[in-house]
Amino acid sequence: MHADTSAKTPHPLRRLSRVWTAVAWCGALGYPVALYFAMIAGRGGFTFLMVASLIALTALTGLLLRSRPLPALAMLLIGWAVARTQMQNQEILYLQVVLGDLAVGWIAGTRPRRTSIPAAVLAFGAEFGTILPSMIGNPERAVQLTAFLALAAGAAWLAGDSARERRRHAEELSARAATQAVTAERLRIARELHDMIAHSIGVIAIQAGVGSRVIDTQPAEARNALSTIEVTSRETLAGLRRTLVALRTSAERDAPLDPAPGLAGLDRLVASALDAGVRADVRLSGERRSLPADIDLAAFRILQEALTNVVRHAGTDECRVAIAYAADEVRVEVEDDGGGGLSGGHGYGIVGMRERVGLLHGRFTAGPRPEGGFRVAARLPVPLGETG
Template sequence: MLDGRSGFSMLTVVPLIVLTALLGVLLRSRPLPALALLLAGWAAARTQMQNPEIAYLQVLLGDLAVGYIAAVHPRRTSVPAAALAFGAQLGTHLSSFGQTPGRAVQLTAFLALATLAAWLAGDSVRERRTHAEALSARAAEQAVTAERLRIARELHDMIAHSIGVIAIQAGVGSRVIDTQPAEARNALSTIEATSRETLAGLRRTLVALRKPGPGPDGESGPAPLEPAPGLADTERLVASARDAGVRAQLHRRGEPRPLPADIDLAAFRILQEALTNVVRHAGTDACRVTIDYGDGEGGGEVAVEVVDGGVGKLPEGGGYGLVGMRERVALLHGDFTAGPLAEGGFRVAARLPTPAGDAR
């Protein structure tokens, strides 16, 4: 019952409940003014109704408000809010009854600990949320960086090889166009085929970049019209190197088998970039390309290698090609080596682990 005998007054309690609800809504947008009004209202109720339940509610609601403010607002707002709540609660309780010094110290310590606990709880919630948001932003930034590097590797590996072949064939054609028209026509045919292949690769990359993300039903947009290249296309790479004047010999070990798309593409790009370096930098007319599929049991691995007998030097400035190959292998948790050989020449080798039950 709400009556005078119990110390409650209906005319005071009902407006107080309504005021508390309204001020609770304002704590997010106007934390300090709302908290001040909330504390003032309950302090007035405390002085009007000398009832222990009112005292407990005043402390509970004040500390809940402090915890909420600490959870959604920075410390420059929550710390003054905690100080305001502690001061208002302490002043109200000390002035309501005559307190002995010992009782006053106990009351002060209790109110301080309660307010501090509420503030720490709210502040820890805010810190966890802020940390989670920072981790999410960092992950998004890393994803963007990784995607940018992936696109850069794809464009470099795809275009550098083709442009190298085109440049060499254009030079051959310009030198023999008057004396050997048939050879010049062959060079132009190679340039045309290489250009078309490069344009198709660029188109495939642009289609993948323009592909919309998952729709409302969770399904992605249309897939690229052409499949990504893989080790099955190695013969084409070897033929392209031969057209550029390098006799590339292809050796396969083990039984060819379907590989996961990312491993298949990475192995192809590594061979492509290694052959491009042979054509452009090695100063030799021969190289050996090896693909080792292993036994394929229990996952196993696939290894690719390109060895030439050229000058045995790194490309000028190291080049982005070797960096891109190393990044590809690292992303797939494989091993990569590239460097001059003691007997002369240069070797590029990569070993990529393949999971059990691999499939394209």
């Protein structure tokens, strides 16, 4: 057996990261010492090499703000506090304030407030402590410098914290939009499955009942019922298969899928309803034309669900289907004179139809007719110039 050494042997990139972190900490620990001797040597003027070295050490210490913000900030503040002991001039004070407050802004922009607020207090305290000796005996200057340091630290913290809040808000909006998109897709799939299966199961249930009643007395009629059940079952299985394939291969845009159903399949709906014992009288008006795919599918599903409701609930053997093509919309309607229907327009089918129409910014009504029976009507807007 071979021992697993993957956990004992670090990845090369991980080893390099550890080495780099060790180098950064060595530079940070030596930063105050380097500043101390640089200020002593710089009293007669700074050389280019000295300035470049200090910039490199400052950047090296600043890199640690990403992993250890408060210790890295402490090293920066200690370094410039030491520098101020050797060189008391405005330039060094400004450098101390700028570097300290930039670090505070970075911490506030990347860390929670439980870390950034102590960082701002620490920076202000260190800066105030270094100028305290120069303010003795000059209260007016003391007030001015204290206000300046407080405003600078507060502004840096506020800028960083505001940036962090905006970023967090944008992430929340993005996550909410993703959740809403997933929910909308789930509802769309639920509507598709309901509209596709409910119609077929309704037809199968009715045909099974007819077959069971006449199998002994009318074998030919029973065979017709069984044949209808077989055809309807195969169509439903094919539709389910297409839906599952579409879900599994949604990232494959070129996946060979059958076209979505539309009003071109109206004859099949009418024939299916007739097999279930309901004759549909179809009336078309307007110039029949190709519709956008989403509108064509919605119109088909609404008619399918409405006919299913007639077959299952209306208690009648006929109904009327109307399709009207207008310049800017298409209207579909199914009404019957039966005594059933869905009182109040409740049920998943009605809800699904209403949602489909709402997503397309159309109008939908469903309910009992004053003269008896039930009526389902939808008006789907068609943008001018758009066709399927």
